[in-house]
Amino acid sequence: MEFESISGVRYYYDNEIGIAFPSHPLIEKMIQNVPLQEEDIPTVNTDDDVLFYSRFLQKLNKIRPRHKIPRKHPIQPEEVKQMVLHDGLYQMILGITEDCNLRCRYCVYSEAYTLSRKPSKVRMEFTTAKKALDWYISLVMEGREYNPVRKPAISFYGGEPLLNFDLIKKCVQYVKTTYPDLEFTFSLTTNGTLLNQEREDFLKEHGFLMNISIDGPKEEHDRNRIYQDGRGTFDDVMKNVRRFMSSGYDKDKFSSICVFDWKCNLFSLDAFFRQPDIPKLSLMTTPSVHDGCVYYDQFSDDDFQNYLTSEKKAFQYYLDHATDDTTRHSVFEQLYPLFASRFLYSIPTMIMPENRVIPYSGACILGRKIFVDVHGIFHPCERINQSFPIGDEKSGLDFTAIALIMNNYLEHLDSCKTCAISKTCGYCYNQFAQKGTFNYASEVCKKEEDIKKFDFSRTFTLGERYPHLLDMVVKDYYTWLSKVSPTLGD
Amino acid sequence: MYFRLNPECYYIKGDMTGAIYDLIDGDVYALNSQECRTIEVCEDNGLVDPEDPFLCELKQRTLGTFYEKRVFIEKIRLGSPIAEYQQGKPPFLARAFLEIGNSCDRSCWYCGNNGLSRSMGCFGCNIWDEKGSPVDINRWKELIDELHRLNCQSLFIKGGDLSRDRGKTREILEYANQQFEKIFIIGHKTHFSPEDCDYLKNKANLIIQTDSLSDIDNRHLYLLITDYHESRELPEKLPDNAILDIVSRNFDSLQPDSPLNSKKKIMKTNLERFTHNNKLHPCLANSVTIAWNGEVLPCPMMRKQSLGNIRDRKLWTFLKGQPDSIQEFWKINLNTLKKCGTCEFRYVCTDCRALETAKTGDLYAKVLCNYDPSKGMWQQQDA
Numbered sequence: 001m002e003f004e005s006i007s008g009v010r011y012y013y014d015n016e017i018g019i020a021f022p023s024h025p026l027i028e029k030m031i032q033n034v035p036l037q038e039e040d041i042p043t044v045n046t047d048d049d050v051l052f053y054s055r056f057l058q059k060l061n062k063i064r065p066r067h068k069i070p071r072k073h074p075i076q077p078e079e080v081k082q083m084v085l086h087d088g089l090y091q092m093i094l095g096i097t098e099d100c101n102l103r104c105r106y107c108v109y110s111e112a113y114t115l116s117r118k119p120s121k122v123r124m125e126f127t128t129a130k131k132a133l134d135w136y137i138s139l140v141m142e143g144r145e146y147n148p149v150r151k152p153a154i155s156f157y158g159g160e161p162l163l164n165f166d167l168i169k170k171c172v173q174y175v176k177t178t179y180p181d182l183e184f185t186f187s188l189t190t191n192g193t194l195l196n197q198e199r200e201d202f203l204k205e206h207g208f209l210m211n212i213s214i215d216g217p218k219e220e221h222d223r224n225r226i227y228q229d230g231r232g233t234f235d236d237v238m239k240n241v242r243r244f245m246s247s248g249y250d251k252d253k254f255s256s257i258c259v260f261d262w263k264c265n266l267f268s269l270d271a272f273f274r275q276p277d278i279p280k281l282s283l284m285t286t287p288s289v290h291d292g293c294v295y296y297d298q299f300s301d302d303d304f305q306n307y308l309t310s311e312k313k314a315f316q317y318y319l320d321h322a323t324d325d326t327t328r329h330s331v332f333e334q335l336y337p338l339f340a341s342r343f344l345y346s347i348p349t350m351i352m353p354e355n356r357v358i359p360y361s362g363a364c365i366l367g368r369k370i371f372v373d374v375h376g377i378f379h380p381c382e383r384i385n386q387s388f389p390i391g392d393e394k395s396g397l398d399f400t401a402i403a404l405i406m407n408n409y410l411e412h413l414d415s416c417k418t419c420a421i422s423k424t425c426g427y428c429y430n431q432f433a434q435k436g437t438f439n440y441a442s443e444v445c446k447k448e449e450d451i452k453k454f455d456f457s458r459t460f461t462l463g464e465r466y467p468h469l470l471d472m473v474v475k476d477y478y479t480w481l482s483k484v485s486p487t488l489g490d
Numbered sequence: 491m492y493f494r495l496n497p498e499c500y501y502i503k504g505d506m507t508g509a510i511y512d513l514i515d516g517d518v519y520a521l522n523s524q525e526c527r528t529i530e531v532c533e534d535n536g537l538v539d540p541e542d543p544f545l546c547e548l549k550q551r552t553l554g555t556f557y558e559k560r561v562f563i564e565k566i567r568l569g570s571p572i573a574e575y576q577q578g579k580p581p582f583l584a585r586a587f588l589e590i591g592n593s594c595d596r597s598c599w600y601c602g603n604n605g606l607s608r609s610m611g612c613f614g615c616n617i618w619d620e621k622g623s624p625v626d627i628n629r630w631k632e633l634i635d636e637l638h639r640l641n642c643q644s645l646f647i648k649g650g651d652l653s654r655d656r657g658k659t660r661e662i663l664e665y666a667n668q669q670f671e672k673i674f675i676i677g678h679k680t681h682f683s684p685e686d687c688d689y690l691k692n693k694a695n696l697i698i699q700t701d702s703l704s705d706i707d708n709r710h711l712y713l714l715i716t717d718y719h720e721s722r723e724l725p726e727k728l729p730d731n732a733i734l735d736i737v738s739r740n741f742d743s744l745q746p747d748s749p750l751n752s753k754k755k756i757m758k759t760n761l762e763r764f765t766h767n768n769k770l771h772p773c774l775a776n777s778v779t780i781a782w783n784g785e786v787l788p789c790p791m792m793r794k795q796s797l798g799n800i801r802d803r804k805l806w807t808f809l810k811g812q813p814d815s816i817q818e819f820w821k822i823n824l825n826t827l828k829k830c831g832t833c834e835f836r837y838v839c840t841d842c843r844a845l846e847t848a849k850t851g852d853l854y855a856k857v858l859c860n861y862d863p864s865k866g867m868w869q870q871q872d873a
Contacts, residue, residue, distance in 0.1 A: 005562070007559055007560070008559070009557075009559050009560075009561050017566070019497055019564050019566055020564055021496075021497050021563065021564065022557060022561045022563070048546075048549060048550070049555075051550075052549055052550075052552060052555050055552040056496060056552055056555075059496075059498060059514045059515065059552060060498075060514075062514055062515075063498075063514055063566070063761070086580050086641060087579065087580055090576075090578060144806055145636060145639045145640070145804065145806045146580065146639050146640065146641070147578070147579075147580035147581075148580075148581065148640075148806040148807065148809040148810045148811070149578050149579065149580060149581055149809070149810060149811040150578035150579075150580070151577075151578055341571075341572065342572065344564065345570045345571050345572045346570060346572070348569075348570070459562075460561075460562040460564075461562075462562075463562025463563075463564070464535065464559075464560045464561060464562045465535075465560070467533060467534060467535050467562065467563075468534075471571070474571055474572060478572055478575035479575065481575065482575040482576070482577050483577075486577065486578070487576075488572065488575060488576055
């Protein structure tokens with residue numbers, strides 16, 4: 001596949017090797033095995049160039065995968081178990097309540113998502129949480145012989161988990177008392193409105209990592225993040241967060257999750273998250289498009305075009321100011337170098353994809369993390385719809401169910417083998433999920449080549465201007481993120 | 491015009507000078523300080539003279555080329571730089587040395603028992619005058635199970651003359667064969683009878699220790715022992731299936747062109763080796779040794795560096811990634827050594843911590859090297 005940076009440099013992406021490099025009329029002819037003509041060769045050093053590019057392509061051929069070994073059999077439950085014990089179980093996420101004191105307009109449990117569950121007063125019972133934790137910890141302990149380095153990580157999620165704060169306290173006390181030899185990491189994803197002194201003292205005492213939903217300055221945040229009566233939540237959130245952050249607790253344990261949409265002002269978002277008393281951004285995302293989403297129906301074509309125009313301006317601004325402040329990883333860093341590095345560095349260069357258990361896409365081995373709902377059902381992730389159960393509090397992780405889901409997923413990757421950009425794919429189960437099964441890749445990925453050309457173009461434009469920027473930002477950002485997210489924000 | 495090194499070519503800066511590593515063809519090009527300044531301008535996407543003879547030579551060697559506009563060169567790499575930050579990833583165990591014996595009737599002059607230093611003694615059979623009693627056969631089998639669960643990739647079974655207790659050796663080997671594909675058996679050429687060789691065929695690869703070049707045929711792997719002073723008499727190119735093991739009776743008499751301290755230490759590079767050496771020790775990493783008496787060692791030759799004993803602990807407890815774990819040895823990459831950290835050859839150089847420690851008593855010392863990165867110069871033979 002070929003693409004062009006904004007400055008007009010043409011590049012060739014080689015999907016077999018997994019890298020893109022500057023193209024040249026000679027490279028294009030040589031790759032297509034077209035005999036060279038005089039007029040094909042525009043540069044002065046003709047002979048030099050012919051020799052150089054032919055040798056360069058020969059060199060690349062030396063690292064081109066030669067053997068493709070397709071999997072001979074479906075994934076087996078025992079195989080899944082070995083893989084999970086070896087390189088899974090990074091986190092158990094307890095969804096401890098379906099209740100929330102907010103009614104955020106883009107919430108996946110709101111009316112904007114016709115297929116999702118709706119908020120309810122159902123809360124997880126301690127007996128359910130206890131059993132789920134016992135299963136998780138027993139697997140982590142069994143898994144120590146496979147992966148001695150891993151430590152159990154427990155996250156509390158909702159709804160708004162602070163509505164079930166007593167359960168958080170009981171769970172922490174339970175695991176620390178029952179498993180005193182283990183070192184736990186605890187984290188909490190909260191809207192920040194229900195923090196108070198007592199809760200902060202507890203969270204601090206147990207070293208909680210705090211993921212707080214903040215969508216930017218007041219006018220941005222309050223547009224979507226509102227109480228049930230429609231009032232904005234910004235003032236309450238910031239009062240609590242600022243108090244907590246200035247209480248002597250390690251500021252690096254706080255991170256923000258920001259959701260933005262077509263009506264946001266990227267410049268004011270960026271300026272907001274550069275302030276030192278705002279938790280650093282760990283994730284920027286747009287509202288989900290799955291689960292019968294009608295959220296985007298509110299936007300007109302003009303809204304979308306205006307967003308695209310302002311986003312383009314933001315990119316240009318960032319191009320001119322990228323090195324002004326590299327310490328905060330604010331909105332522009334998230335959208336540009338960090339997005340670019342996640343895109344570029346997730347491409348598995350030199351590895352034969354056919355040898356991987358999931359040879360295509362960026363899907364993990366299910367069991368990398370476990371999300372437990374209020375009823376004690378285990379799910380692969382907090383983001384995927386709840387029609388792919390992988391176990392429960394009564395029987396533990398169900399490796400047969402996992403194998404079935406993964407095999408089903410593989411069957412739906414119908415167009416990946418012939419896809420010219422298969423190695424760039426960062427999609428996982430969530431992007432293909434329907435209720436209990438998956439859409440075919442040939443349907444889901446129709447526009448992918450155009451999307452990837454755009455991503456490549458942006459990434460390489462950044463790299464042309466700042467050759468070392470991606471590596472520098474990745475080092476700073478992921479050094480921090482690895483301390484605040486057990487699965488690096490996945 | 492602009493000039494950029496190719497995706498496969500990395501510029502590595504040293505204290506005074508630098509080097510270009512070609513990760514496909516494997517060559518390493520030493521640069522003088524002027525050439526380094528030029529390459530640094532290039533890699534920062536600065537303007538250069540298209541007639542610069544140095545850059546033209548690099549193009550002729552297919553290491554880089556000129557561009558009319560600034561370009562981005564994505565370097566080839568193994569794995570994701572982001573995935574490296576994932577906490578709690580399982581340790582990668584490439585090999586385990588299992589010393590299942592410690593007795594031998596021979597009295598080879600180069601045996602570890604004599605306290606001599608060997609450059610590749612880790613692949614020798616060696617016996618040791620050490621305290622302790624042998625690990626029993628059931629514990630060896632348990633260890634094989636534990637290594638399998640840790641996803642260890644290969645086993646090196648060794649320890650004196652393994653034919654002295656042929657039954658035990660075969661039982662352990664057959665047990666290992668059920669779980670491991672890559673198994674190596676190490677011994678002296680006199681240890682294995684033709685029947686032993688037949689039996690071992692398809693079960694394990696033999697690494698045969700010998701001090702005679704004429705013993706080397708194409709049937710096995712060979713560890714060719716040579717006295718340091720006699721190593722010059724060996725042919726420049728040894729057979730591909732022979733590993734040279736240089737035994738030094740006295741370090742102080744090393745010549746500047748010795749393979750132990752000269753330019754000959756620098757290997758060819760490739761993507762795997764470069765990636766590995768960036769993070770980890772070129773030899774110690776991803777390896778563990780269980781001595782005949784159960785002591786867990788970072789290397790078969792580092793007898794004083796025991797981390798504990800597997801009689802009273804499971805093997806995984808030595809791999810927890812904490813300060814008392816074996817990963818502390820794995821992490822001694824050459825970046826962390828004072829002298830090597832500023833050397834442009836730090837990702838292609840060999841390093842033997844066992845030899846360095848034997849000579850200095852310091853785990854982090856570096857004396858077996860005639861290169862001075864602060865001057866960018868090798869000590870000459872006649873110096």
